[in-house]
Amino acid sequence: MSESIPEVRPAVSVVIPCYNVEAFLPEVLDSVLGQTLENIEAICVNDGSTDGTLAVIERYAAKDPRVVIIDKPNGGYGHSMNRGMEAATGEFIGIVESDDFIRPTMYEKLYAAAIEHDVDFVRSDFTKFKTGDDGERVFWEEKLTPHDEYYNAVMNPAENLDVFNMQMLNWTGIYRTDFIREHRIVHHESPGASYQDNGFWFQTFCWAKRIYALPEAFYCYRQDNAASSINQNNKVFCMPDEYAWIREFLAANPELEKRFIGVFHYKKMHNLNFAFSLLAPQFQMPFLERYAAEYREAERLDELDKTLFWPEEWDALQQIMADPRAYCAEYNYQIEKKTAYNKAHEAGSLALFRFYVKYEGLRVALGAAARRLRGR
Structure with missing residues (x-):
């Protein structure tokens, strides 16, 4: 056998x-x-x-x-x-x-x-x-x-x-x-x-x-x-929903919650920002309103650890909490400005001059034109 x-x-x-x-x-x-x-x-x-x-x-x-x-x-x-x-x-x-x-x-x-x-x-x-x-x-x-x-x-x-x-x-x-x-x-x-x-x-x-x-x-x-x-921008609340689920996990494990609540909010901020960057314009404000409300609550509960954030990250988070609509307007303005600059840069000197006039003012436009002329 x-x-x-x-x-x-x-x-x-x-x-x-x-x-x-x-x-x-x-x-x-x-x-x-x-x-x-x-x-x-x-x-x-x-x-x-x-x-x-x-x-x-x-x-x-x-x-x-x-x-x-x-x-x-x-x-x-x-x-x-x-x-x-x-x-x-x-x-x-x-x-x-x-x-x-x-x-x-x-x-x-x-x-x-x-x-x-x-x-x-x-x-x-x-x-x-x-x-x-x-x-x-x-x-x-x-x-x-x-x-x-x-x-x-x-x-x-x-x-x-x-x-x-x-x-x-x-x-x-x-x-x-x-x-x-x-x-x-x-x-x-x-x-x-x-x-x-x-x-x-x-x-x-x-x-x-x-x-x-x-x-x-x-x-x-x-x-x-x-x-x-x-590559999808239509799943508006998937990211905040995922972090709500992670928050429940921490709440069910108090020792982990105490140790990791600060880094949870830090990582959540990064990933909410990423999800926001993918959204179509009509979804931006509902997303930011929830984003701001959740972080105002986290701040009220003293769960945010400022030492984990870079200064510019902390400042942006404060802006979102204070006025999500103003933050959204500035964000879209900066995206529009960057897109316009890239197109103007490809189109040539005259297009760049018009870009600076529109976004920076005539004085900056003339200064940029003068620097380009000196560089030739």
């Missing part, structure tokens, strides 16, 4: 949320299944796709037993991520968005670092890319943090709140599965919403005691998918 061979636990479970990504899916699956760390599983969560997404996943699963399929009705990004993480059997959990791809050594190197340094999670730099009109891709690398000393070092976020300023991108790393489950770290589930990765990101930094960063770019982040949430 032959002895049964025990199953080997995957080193990394890679969760791939999928919704109508038939065109992108082969590239991401090839990149995940082609990892130099072969002991992985690829958990593909089909979120009620209406195109050929499920057929693509099934084709790959038929060829590679490491592909796990979860097929469910549409429930949104957070719901898909939570179902995928629940199904994970690996020591660590990774995330790959279905319109991106990863370099071959990503999980080998992240896993080696996580094991060597016994950390709750490890993250790394990443690469952005776009496809030009000629079909050629353009790549450029992004740093996780500008602080060289934060790389190749074990850190505790509670002892250095500045590490919360690392880029908020969950897919650059892997997370110890036991750590995720011990602290019940999940994504916010709200069908049709965006920015549901923010809550997961914040929870991991609040609970972690040991984190690590690698100064190498493995993840390739697509910038030209129009369906991506970063």
